[in-house]
Every structure is written in structure tokens, then in C-alpha cells.
Amino acid sequence: MGEAANISPREAEVLELVGDHLSNAEIGARLYISVRTVETHVSSLLRKLEVPDRRALARRASDRTRTDRRRPAPALPIRLTPFIGRAGERAALTAMLEEHRQVTALGPGGVGKTRLALAVASDAADAFTDGVWFVDLVPVTDPAMVATAVAEALGLGEQLGHDMAESVAAALADRHALLVLDNCEHVVDGAALFLEHLLAACPRIRVLVTSRSRLMVPFERVYPVPALSLPPAGDAGGDASGSGDGGSDAVRLFIDRATSMGRPLDPAQHGQVAEICERLDGMALAIELAAARYPTLGLDGITAALAHPLRMLTGGSRAQDRHRSVRAALDWSHDLLDPADRALLRQVSVFVTPFTAPAAAEVTGFDAASVADGLARLAEQSLLAVTFSPDGTRYRALETLRQYGADRLTEAGELHDTRARHLNWCLARSAELALPATDWRARFDRAADELRAALAWAEHRPEQRADAHRLARALAELAFTRHLIAESQQRYEQAAALADTPADTAAMLRHAAAVAACRLHGDDMHRLGRAAADAARRAGDTAAAARDLAAAASNAYRFSSKFVRDLPPQEADALIAQARELAGADPSARAALALAEAGRALTRAIATAHTAAADAPRETPPCDTPASPTPHAASGPTGPTAREAVASAERAVELARLDGDPLAQSAALDTLAGALSWAGDAFAAAATARRRVELLSSAPAGPSGLYVPAGPYAPYASGGPAATHELIEALGEATEAALGVGDLPGARHWARRLADHPQLAEVGHRATGRLLVAETLAGDAEQALTTGLRFRDAWQRAGRPARAVLGPPAAAMATIHGLREDPEARRDWNTLLTHVDPSPWNTLGYGAVFDAILMLHQGRPQAALERTAPEPAQVRQWTTWIWLHWYVALRAEASVLAGAPDAAARLAEARTAVAGNPVATALVARATALLDADTPQLLATAAAFDAAGCRYQSARTLVLAGGEHTARGARALTGLGLAPMAVR
Structure with missing residues (x-):
């Protein structure tokens, strides 16, 4: 390929991995670079290789490496000693694996199942184009954590709205790979459930399991692993070959x-x-x-x-x-062994992962020097394996030996005391992990299985209940910071069940509810919030119960899209009524109640607007008939319902401010921004959204970088998870509000910050979707293509959810490909759009805006005019917040270019409606200049578009200006990666 000289070594690596169909996140993990850096390389490759999208890039990668393409190296443990014999077993197990999708190598401990499985996996590696992966389940003590162990082995993170099993299935959906699950016997139930889901979702995946017991599932095929072959009866060790091994x-x-x-x-x-x-x-x-x-x-x-x-x-x-x-x-x-080494061997059996000599000294209670010497002796006698790492020498007992040691520990009557010391050691490690450190993630990953094992032992022992509660809470906090948010919710619920008092139970349930919100699990959030209210009542804290009940109602209003089951209005009313009875004069309870009432008022305002729209006539006057004057296009409904929503939200904001809780203020500002939007004040809504982000960004941070509340209301603010959820939501709201008022630089800033949020690093299809919309409206086609690939990849990994919120980015990508004259890619994105959002939001809202942009580019103003034929007041419920100004301005431009007789009237209405929006104002000004044939004024709008960060519209203006400006505009469009514009 002639362009090879222009491709850097790093770009070549990225290209090869794109050809292997890895996502950007997976490429980043493989090459140890950030996702943003991967995006930059992909964008550069698209330009250098002159291909339109990632699929074409993958095909080019295949062509480039067809002669010497290498499959991923098998991710298998390195054998330190040679594998001896078992030729027949290897062949038989390989044949079974070729015929069946899940095979269990079954046998007792010590028979050699793992070594045989590794040999077979190595033999079969060339047959699996997407690699071979090994997962050691020995450290897993909870059957529910099997999927987490697999995800960690694959280098995957959790995806919002999905548990780990779904995340793994999404990542492996189209892969042709072999998964080896080693030592399943102690987590059989969890492994069976995980494999049932995985094999159903991933038709090209094969799984080889080693276990001492069957999984007992219909799809399992069992291969009993025999003992090593022995010499034939009567053979003293000789054979015909003269090897002396008797063929054994x-x-x-x-x-x-x-x-x-x-x-x-x-x-x-x-x-x-x-x-x-x-x-x-x-x-x-x-x-x-x-x-x-x-x-x-x-x-x-x-x-x-x-x-x-x-x-x-x-x-x-x-x-x-x-x-x-x-x-x-x-x-x-x-x-x-001598007695001291026997004691050491049995007591270190409580460790489920590799451990250091100092850790062994703490858990055994023996002298540090004697422990170090004893571990060395045990290693010399092959009773412990030794590994070396930058943080020191680590020891590990093979599973059979570890279980043997545990049996001996029980026989010696030392099990409880040793386990208790191990629990205390884990509590100390969890406290250390709460402190910031550059290697925090690696340290947590090494300690996590020990913490889980200690908790699994302690949770069912009444005398250890308090310590189990402490460890469950610590593990919940650590898992959240590590972005294992499903486990975090599980651990918070576990901590709630282990709490000694109803007040502590309520606090843990609030944390769990906040984590569920981060996971987009609204029903769990609601369930846990209600449970927290019940616990607060049992504790006699009626004010806290009022806060919880009010929060359950307001969250149902604020986050309705996260619910599977919509909260019936009468149920929400009942929650508010109960909260009012319990609130008394408590300031924070009154603030929470005011927020719930504001959410109810806003919900009723929206319902009123939709009802009015449904009852309004659908006929529109023909384009050649002058339109009758319409109200201010951005004024919206001004009846009592809209005014009530704004006033109620303002009251909630003020009460939250007086109470001094930033999270309560953020929630109230969220509702106020929505109310202002529905009342028609888009600029006030945008300012409120910015105020919300600034409030959360300036709140005090804890060691993990998350807001940690202080003061008398700290137990009710939910700490890190609640603050994280608020910030994620606030960034999304700020992005959309900025788009609505034409602040494209601001929208891209908030969207980039959202897309880079660590909680969304692996599955940010919602976050990257907002960024994609901002980039498309700004006209940054090259960056939009890169972001679009990231969006689609994340959406597929999330299981291809059908959510209306994903419609705008899909429509944006369809528009980008339309502007690039790539009909095949446009059809693909339109298919995705139809899947995620067939609602009127698409038909009458953002869909009309994006279609009009493309139709105008293609020189089809009449089609654009017909696409935006409904009066703004008729479609306002579908264009509120982001799309109203865009709709009004593009409609006016289409009227001018189509030669509609009412074009001047529409321009006058649009000019008033979009006042203050720099992009929409420039669109209307350009249309006015075109109507007046005022070339200087037309060219002036190009500078206005540049100042507003809208490069596409600036280039379009030059083409529309004609003459000597046309060529410059055409070059600008080419530089943006877009096809020439048609002018008719």
C-alpha cells in the first residue's frame, strides 16, 4: 500500500486491532493508551487511508495484513514445566470441544484437569480467530461473582444499565473465541447461570470448564479426566521402545x-x-x-x-x-514438616490469592522472621508457589493444598481464630485502600478477592456481625470507586442487612439507591429508597423517613426514563402525602418535599402540553399562503401549570440553599431547568443548568475525588454515589441546554467532560451520543465520525438498547454520512435510528432538524420546507429544550430558498424567536441576506458562524455567496470531510 509510509508504528498497531474488531476501549487497554488517544489514531487512519468509516477501515486492515495476519496470542498461563503425555486425552477432549460448545473436564482434585485443559486450549488456539482466554475461579468465593472474574480476565468494565454477565455477553457477542473456566466446583451454580446466558448470546464462543463436579445443565458435555496411564499389569517398567517407562x-x-x-x-x-x-x-x-x-x-x-x-x-x-x-x-x-511449618501451612490456607510474608505474619500471629523462613521452606518443598512482582515476593498454595490446609486448620481447632485474624487483616487493607495512591487500582485488584472471601465467611457468624458490616461497607465504597457499580450496590445492600441499627440500615440503603441510579436501574433505586424510609421509621427518625419518601417521588419524576415500570401518579401522590405528614419543621425534609412537589408540578405541565398538542388541528396552511401571526416561538405554554412548575421549583431551590446541601440544590436546579424550558425560557434554563454543574464541581471532594457531604445532614446526602449520579446528570443537562441556545463550544465542553467521566469509560453510549450531536451541529465531521464509532461500539456492548435518548446521535450520524454522500452508511444509521426511537421526538423534533440540514445541503429547499411544515407551536412539545431554535431558523431558511411567499413573515417571526442564540440568529440573518440579495451582509454571517464554533455553516455561507467565494467555501467543505454542496 502506497500510504504505508505515512502510517506511524502506533497507528499500524491500532489499525491491526481495528481489523481484529476490537473496540476503542479494548484497543486502549491492549496498547496501554487512553480511549481518546485511540480515537485520535482512528480518525487519522480514516483520513490517511481515505476510507469513510470504521467498517471500511477494518476491511483495509484485513487487506493489509492478509498474508501475515496473526491471531491474538492465547491468554493462557505460562507453563513452567513440560506437559507430559496424555496424547489420547488431548485428542479426545479436543474432538469434543470441536463438536460441542461447552465441555466440562471432570475429575477429582489433583488428577491434572487444569494442565490438560491448558494443553488442549493451546492446541486449539489457531482455530479461534479472536483468541483463547483463561479464567482462574479459585479466588472467587461468591457464585454471583463468576461474571466479574471473567470480565476482569478479559479486561472489561461494567456497562451502565447491565450486570456483569450482560456486559461480558455484549463484549463477546460476535467473537470467535475459547474461554477456559478453571476450578468451577465451588461456584457451580454461578458458573451454570453465567454460561447459560453467555452461550445464548454469543453463538461463536466455546467454553472449556474444569471442575470436580458437573454443572448439571442441559448443554453441558462431560469429559471425565482419567488418572495418568500406568504400566500394563505385570510390566516391571520396561517396554519395547526401551524407554523404561512402560508406555506409562x-x-x-x-x-x-x-x-x-x-x-x-x-x-x-x-x-x-x-x-x-x-x-x-x-x-x-x-x-x-x-x-x-x-x-x-x-x-x-x-x-x-x-x-x-x-x-x-x-x-x-x-x-x-x-x-x-x-x-x-x-x-x-x-x-x-516440623510442627512450626505445619502450623504455618494450615494457617496461610485462608488466603485465596497470592500473599506476602508480612501479610502471613499478621494473619498467623507468628514472628515475621520465622514466617519468612517458613514460607521459603514450604516453597522449596513445592507446597507453595512463588511469584515475583514489583511490590515483593508473593506465595500461593495450589487449590488442592489450600483446601487440605483448611481441613487441617479445622482439625486443629484453629479455624475460627485464624479466620478472625484474616478478617481483621482485610479490614486494615480496606482502610489503606481508602487512601489515595497512584497504584490504587492495582492494589485494589490484588486485595479484592481476599476482602470478598473474608466477608463471605463473616457475614453468617453473629459474633462477627459488626466487622462484617464494616467490611461490606468498605467493599461497597471501594467497588464504586473501582467502577464495579453492580457489586457496589450489592455490597451496600449487604451492609444494610448486617447493620446493627435501623438508622445504619437506612444509611446503607440510601447509598445503594444512589448506586442503582448510576446504573440506570430506576426500579432498584425506588425500591431501595422506599426501604430506607421504612428503616428510618423503625429508627424513630421521621424527618429522615420524610426525606426518603419525598426523594422516592421526586426521583420517579426526574429519572422516569430509567424505570421499567412507570410510577403511577396516585402512588407518587401517596408518597408526597406521607412525606408531608412526617416532615414537620425539619429544614432538609421540607426541602425534599418541595422538590417532590415541584417535580409533580412539572410533570403535570408536560402532560398538559402534550394533551394540548394532541388536541390541536394537524392541518397546516400551504406554503404559498401567508401564515397568520404566531406567538413568540419560544414562549411556550404560559398557563397556570407552567407558571406553577417554575414557582414550585424556585421554592425548592431556595429551601435547598437554606438547608446547605449541594446535592439537594442540584436536584432542585435540575427540576427548575426543566420547568423553565417548558415555560419557554431556554436561556434561563441553560443558565440554571450551568449553575448546577458549577455547584457540583465546587463541592468539597473526598479521597476518591467524589463529593463527601459534611455537617448535620451528611447521613442523608448519600455521599459519593449520589454526587456522582448528580454530576453525570448535570453534565448531560448542561450539554443539551447549551445546544438549545446555540452555545456550541459550551456544549462540546460539557459533553467531552461527560464522555470522559470514569463511571462511563467503558459504556458511555449516552455520554458519547451527546458529544456526537454537538460535533455534528458544529460541523466537525471528522471528529463526529470518530465519536460515532465510539458511540456505536458502546451501544453494541451495552446490548443495543432501544431508548429515545439515543435517537439524536443516531440521526446526527445519518446526517453526517448524508453530507458525505455515503448512502450505505446513512441507511445503516437510519436503521439504528428507527430501532432506538420511532417516537414523535424523531418524526417531529430532532429528526426534522437533521433532515432539514441535509436537504438544504443537497439543494432541496422545498423538501426541507415540507419537512418543517408544522408550525412551531404545533411541534413545540417535541422541540422544547434543544431543538426549537434550530427548527425555527432552518424553517425560515427553507422558506427563503424555496421561494415561499410567506418567507419574509417567517423570517420576522424567527428573528424574534431565536434572539440571543448566536447560531440560530446567524441562520436567520443569512436567510434574510439571501432574500434581500445582500452579499456583504451574507458574508458577515460567515464570521458570525466561525465565532459561534459552527464551521460547517460558515463554509455553507461562502458557497451560497457565489462568485469568487464559492471555491473557497467548497474547499472548506472538503476540509471538513464533506461532499460538495448543491445550490439551486
Whole structure:
């Protein structure tokens, strides 16, 4: 390719990953760069390779790498020792995996399931174009966390409005990959539920499970993993090949591991090795442990040790016998330790993840120096694995050994005390994690499974209830900061159940409700808010109960789009009535009640507007008939309902200000902005939205960067989750309000800040959608294409939700592709638009605006005029907030360019309606100059558009000016990545 020299090495890496169909977030994670940097590289590649969209870029990447394309390297643990034998098992399991979508390698602990699964996965890697992924479930103690473990292995984050299982399924929906889930036996129920959802949603995914027990689901195919092959009966270890192993994988494994210790085996001893392997029933783990002792005990010593009485246990199934043989080998290895090392081995078994020597000293209570020495001895005897990392040496017991240690801990009567010390250690770690640090995320990820395991042990023990509550709360806060918001909600609810007092229960439920709001789960938010009110009543705190009830009502009004079940008006009225009975003279309760009443007033105002619109005549006068004078286009309904909503919201704002709670003020300002918009004062609504963001941005921050309330009302402000939710909503509102008044730089600023919010880093289709609309209206086609790719990718990862709020970005992208003369891409986006929003918001609101922009660009003013034929008053309920000024101005321009006889009248009405909006005013001024054939005035509007940040309209103005200006305007349009404009 001739353009290869112009592509940087980093761009080449990004191009290859685009060809592998990775999202921008996945590319960023793979290359350790930010999502914004990935967007920049994708945009550059689109320009350099002269392709219109990401699909074409992916095809170009495929062409570029067709001859030497490499599949992703299998994400499998590196084997430190060679895999011995099992050729038949590997072939059989591989064949099953080719035929069935989910195969379970079943067998007792120590039989070698994991090693076999890793070998098969490595063998099959070339068959899976999107890679092989390994997930170790040993640290997972809660069956509900299986999806989280898989997501962490894949490098995925949670998606708003979806749990982790849905997020993983969305990410793998079109992937051809193999997933290896190792050690499922202790989380069988959770693994079964997760796999049922995953396999239904991801038709090209195959899953290989290792477990000691079946998942017991219809789609499961089981491969019983046998013990390692032993020499044929009567064979003393020789075979025809002269290898001395009798064709036995067990003997070969023992010989390999024993000789790796530096002491070779004499071939004459192979028969004795075969006897040892037979006594160990061919169990891989037992053979490895026995071979590790060969340098110190020799074969005679090993044979003598296997005479331990526990080895003589009989009865039960063959699988149980094999399990007992492993137990015998472990008992033997354990009995060879001195008492101090035995105690250390059993007490460190409480760790579910790799641990350091200082951590072991804290949990065991032993001297630090003796612990360090003891861990080294256990590692030397292969009872602990050693890993080295920048933060120090870490140790880990294999799962079978860890479970063995736990059994010994119980037998010694030390389980409770050791677990309690482990719990205290976890509480100390959670306190440390609450402090800011540059490596916070890595530290949390290392500690998270330990915290979860400690909590799982403590929550059902009455004597540990208080500590369990503390840990659940700490884990909830940490998970929220780590953006694991589904787990955060779960932990807050868990902390509520463990609280000692109803007041503490209520506080935790409020936090849980705020997290549910961040997840877009309105029904959960409502349920938890009501539960908090019940708990506050039990605590005797009627003012707090009033606040909770009022908040439940106002949240139902403010966030209705987040609810699956709409809150019936009578239920909301009942909540407000109950809150009024309980509020008394408490300032914060009165402020919350005022907010709920303001939300009700605004809801009624909106309902009145919609009813009036539904009852209004739908006929419109023909274009050649002068239109009758209309009211101020932005004035809106001025009846008692609109005035009542504004007055009620202003009262709520004032009461919240007097109460001194920034979050209550933000909520009240939100309602006021909506009321002002419906009352027709778009500029006051925009100012109110900006005031709300500024209020939240200036609030005091805690260690995590989130607002932490102080003062007497701190328990009711919900802290970080509530503040995060308010800020996300405020940024979205500020973006839309700025678009409505023509503040394009402001809209892009707020939208970029929203799109970059850490809570939305992985699934910000709503956030990036607002940014996409701002970029499209500004005429920044190149950036809009990049943002559009990010939007669509996030929308697909979120499960392709159908929400009206996603309609404007879809319409914006359809318009961009129309302006670029890419009909195929435009059809795709119009299909997406129809899916997400078939409502009148699309037909009569933003859809009319975007269609008019494109029709005017194409030189079809008559079509644009027909698209905007309804009078503004008729469609006001669909254009309020963002689209009214755009609709009015574009309608006036279409009238002029189509030669409508009422064009002058429409211009006069539009001029009054959009006064104060720099972009809409420039549109009307340009249309007036065109009507008057005033070229100097026409050119003056180009500067006005540039000043307003609207590059497309500036270039369009030059083309409309004609003459020498046409070529300059055409070049400007080309520079924006748009097709030439038609002028008729």
C-alpha cells in the first residue's frame, strides 16, 4: 500500500486491532493508551487511508495484513514445566470441544484437569480467530461473582444499565473465541447461570470448564479426566521402545520431575517408580509431590512414607479412592514438616490469592522472621508457589493444598481464630485502600478477592456481625470507586442487612439507591429508597423517613426514563402525602418535599402540553399562503401549570440553599431547568443548568475525588454515589441546554467532560451520543465520525438498547454520512435510528432538524420546507429544550430558498424567536441576506458562524455567496470531510 509510509508504528498497531474488531476501549487497554488517544489514531487512519468509516477501515486492515495476519496470542498461563503425555486425552477432549460448545473436564482434585485443559486450549488456539482466554475461579468465593472474574480476565468494565454477565455477553457477542473456566466446583451454580446466558448470546464462543463436579445443565458435555496411564499389569517398567517407562504417562511424569531436581534416576529403578505411581493411583498432583521428595528421600523413603495408614482407607467410588490417594500424599508431605511449618501451612490456607510474608505474619500471629523462613521452606518443598512482582515476593498454595490446609486448620481447632485474624487483616487493607495512591487500582485488584472471601465467611457468624458490616461497607465504597457499580450496590445492600441499627440500615440503603441510579436501574433505586424510609421509621427518625419518601417521588419524576415500570401518579401522590405528614419543621425534609412537589408540578405541565398538542388541528396552511401571526416561538405554554412548575421549583431551590446541601440544590436546579424550558425560557434554563454543574464541581471532594457531604445532614446526602449520579446528570443537562441556545463550544465542553467521566469509560453510549450531536451541529465531521464509532461500539456492548435518548446521535450520524454522500452508511444509521426511537421526538423534533440540514445541503429547499411544515407551536412539545431554535431558523431558511411567499413573515417571526442564540440568529440573518440579495451582509454571517464554533455553516455561507467565494467555501467543505454542496 502506497500510504504505508505515512502510517506511524502506533497507528499500524491500532489499525491491526481495528481489523481484529476490537473496540476503542479494548484497543486502549491492549496498547496501554487512553480511549481518546485511540480515537485520535482512528480518525487519522480514516483520513490517511481515505476510507469513510470504521467498517471500511477494518476491511483495509484485513487487506493489509492478509498474508501475515496473526491471531491474538492465547491468554493462557505460562507453563513452567513440560506437559507430559496424555496424547489420547488431548485428542479426545479436543474432538469434543470441536463438536460441542461447552465441555466440562471432570475429575477429582489433583488428577491434572487444569494442565490438560491448558494443553488442549493451546492446541486449539489457531482455530479461534479472536483468541483463547483463561479464567482462574479459585479466588472467587461468591457464585454471583463468576461474571466479574471473567470480565476482569478479559479486561472489561461494567456497562451502565447491565450486570456483569450482560456486559461480558455484549463484549463477546460476535467473537470467535475459547474461554477456559478453571476450578468451577465451588461456584457451580454461578458458573451454570453465567454460561447459560453467555452461550445464548454469543453463538461463536466455546467454553472449556474444569471442575470436580458437573454443572448439571442441559448443554453441558462431560469429559471425565482419567488418572495418568500406568504400566500394563505385570510390566516391571520396561517396554519395547526401551524407554523404561512402560508406555506409562505416570512413570514418565515422575521421571521428568525427579530428574529435574538434579539427581538422575537409574533405569533399573524405573520398576520401583512404576510401583510408586500405581500406589498413587496415577494422580498427577500426588506424583509431582512424590517426585519432589526424591532428592531427599530416595525411592525407598517414598515407598516407606506411602505406608501411612490413611493410604489404606477403602470404600466409596473409584473417584473417591483417587481423592483419598491425593489426601494420603498430602498427609505424607505434611507429616514430614516440623510442627512450626505445619502450623504455618494450615494457617496461610485462608488466603485465596497470592500473599506476602508480612501479610502471613499478621494473619498467623507468628514472628515475621520465622514466617519468612517458613514460607521459603514450604516453597522449596513445592507446597507453595512463588511469584515475583514489583511490590515483593508473593506465595500461593495450589487449590488442592489450600483446601487440605483448611481441613487441617479445622482439625486443629484453629479455624475460627485464624479466620478472625484474616478478617481483621482485610479490614486494615480496606482502610489503606481508602487512601489515595497512584497504584490504587492495582492494589485494589490484588486485595479484592481476599476482602470478598473474608466477608463471605463473616457475614453468617453473629459474633462477627459488626466487622462484617464494616467490611461490606468498605467493599461497597471501594467497588464504586473501582467502577464495579453492580457489586457496589450489592455490597451496600449487604451492609444494610448486617447493620446493627435501623438508622445504619437506612444509611446503607440510601447509598445503594444512589448506586442503582448510576446504573440506570430506576426500579432498584425506588425500591431501595422506599426501604430506607421504612428503616428510618423503625429508627424513630421521621424527618429522615420524610426525606426518603419525598426523594422516592421526586426521583420517579426526574429519572422516569430509567424505570421499567412507570410510577403511577396516585402512588407518587401517596408518597408526597406521607412525606408531608412526617416532615414537620425539619429544614432538609421540607426541602425534599418541595422538590417532590415541584417535580409533580412539572410533570403535570408536560402532560398538559402534550394533551394540548394532541388536541390541536394537524392541518397546516400551504406554503404559498401567508401564515397568520404566531406567538413568540419560544414562549411556550404560559398557563397556570407552567407558571406553577417554575414557582414550585424556585421554592425548592431556595429551601435547598437554606438547608446547605449541594446535592439537594442540584436536584432542585435540575427540576427548575426543566420547568423553565417548558415555560419557554431556554436561556434561563441553560443558565440554571450551568449553575448546577458549577455547584457540583465546587463541592468539597473526598479521597476518591467524589463529593463527601459534611455537617448535620451528611447521613442523608448519600455521599459519593449520589454526587456522582448528580454530576453525570448535570453534565448531560448542561450539554443539551447549551445546544438549545446555540452555545456550541459550551456544549462540546460539557459533553467531552461527560464522555470522559470514569463511571462511563467503558459504556458511555449516552455520554458519547451527546458529544456526537454537538460535533455534528458544529460541523466537525471528522471528529463526529470518530465519536460515532465510539458511540456505536458502546451501544453494541451495552446490548443495543432501544431508548429515545439515543435517537439524536443516531440521526446526527445519518446526517453526517448524508453530507458525505455515503448512502450505505446513512441507511445503516437510519436503521439504528428507527430501532432506538420511532417516537414523535424523531418524526417531529430532532429528526426534522437533521433532515432539514441535509436537504438544504443537497439543494432541496422545498423538501426541507415540507419537512418543517408544522408550525412551531404545533411541534413545540417535541422541540422544547434543544431543538426549537434550530427548527425555527432552518424553517425560515427553507422558506427563503424555496421561494415561499410567506418567507419574509417567517423570517420576522424567527428573528424574534431565536434572539440571543448566536447560531440560530446567524441562520436567520443569512436567510434574510439571501432574500434581500445582500452579499456583504451574507458574508458577515460567515464570521458570525466561525465565532459561534459552527464551521460547517460558515463554509455553507461562502458557497451560497457565489462568485469568487464559492471555491473557497467548497474547499472548506472538503476540509471538513464533506461532499460538495448543491445550490439551486
